[in-house]
Amino acid sequence: MKFKALKTKEELSLYSDLTYKYIDVRLPLEYLQKSKVIACFNRQGFICGGFVIVLEGPFRVITSIPNFNEQKWHHQLKNCAEVTGLWFDNSHTHRRASIKFWLKVYFELLKTKKEYFTYAWSLKKPKLGEIYAHGNPVILFRGETNILPGMDQTDHESVEIVKRRDLLLTPLLKPTFLLKRVRGTRSLKAHNQHQRQILSRPIIHEAN
Structure with missing residues (x-):
């Protein structure tokens, strides 16, 4: 991967098309263009996950928060980054693919x-949420x-904020999260065929 x-x-x-398929949100192109979009590719060159x-x-x-009091969180939000458009196809066959994906999110x-x-x-x-x-x-x-652009309907969500310090300590204080993903098993599914069905043409990217 x-x-x-x-x-x-x-x-x-x-x-954006794949994100809509997996999490029901089609992120607008202009929003992605101003962001850092990281995709992961399987051995066949197909996208199997990513994050923004x-x-x-x-x-x-x-x-997305109704009547949000942004002034109350001004200090945190002025030194904040948003993580969105995150998904990973859990039918990936490599057992360590999940841990590799989450470590990439962590370090980025x-x-x-x-x-x-x-x-x-x-x-x-x-x-x-767990x-x-x-x-x-x-x-x-x-x-x-x-409802935001790219959403078909409203959703019930938990909007959260986390400190960099707490994120940094997570692998040390709660190593079981990573261990579970090393030991986990993946069933073989037609992920690549899945992706072909989204577009009318086969899309393969070389991951540099």
Whole structure:
């Protein structure tokens, strides 16, 4: 599995389509163009996951909060990055693929030098919430969010913010998170065929 920063319009459009398939949000192209989009590729050259880091607001996850008191969190948000568009196909056959993916997310966030990170997860996916809980986040909002461009309907989400310091200590204080992903098994599914169905043409990118 390899990683690559996506930059071209074609690459970003493909990532937006895949993100919609996996998490029901089609991130606008202009939002991706101002962000850092990291995709991971399987051995066949197909995208099998990725995430988006946004360094400058306004952040989508904050905008999604109804009647949010941004002034209350001004100090944190002025030195904050947003993590969005995160997904990973868990039918990937390599047992260590998941840990490699999460370590990439971890180190890319630390490279930003931001002191806080904000993100959201759907309450329909409690296992994702369990993963994020390892960083001891603060819940900014939990409930029905505003509809944003790229969303078909409202969702019930937890919007959270985590300190860089807490994120940094997570692998040391809670190593079981990584160990579970080393030992986990993956079933073989037609992931590549899945991706071909999204577009009318086969899309293969070389991961440099």
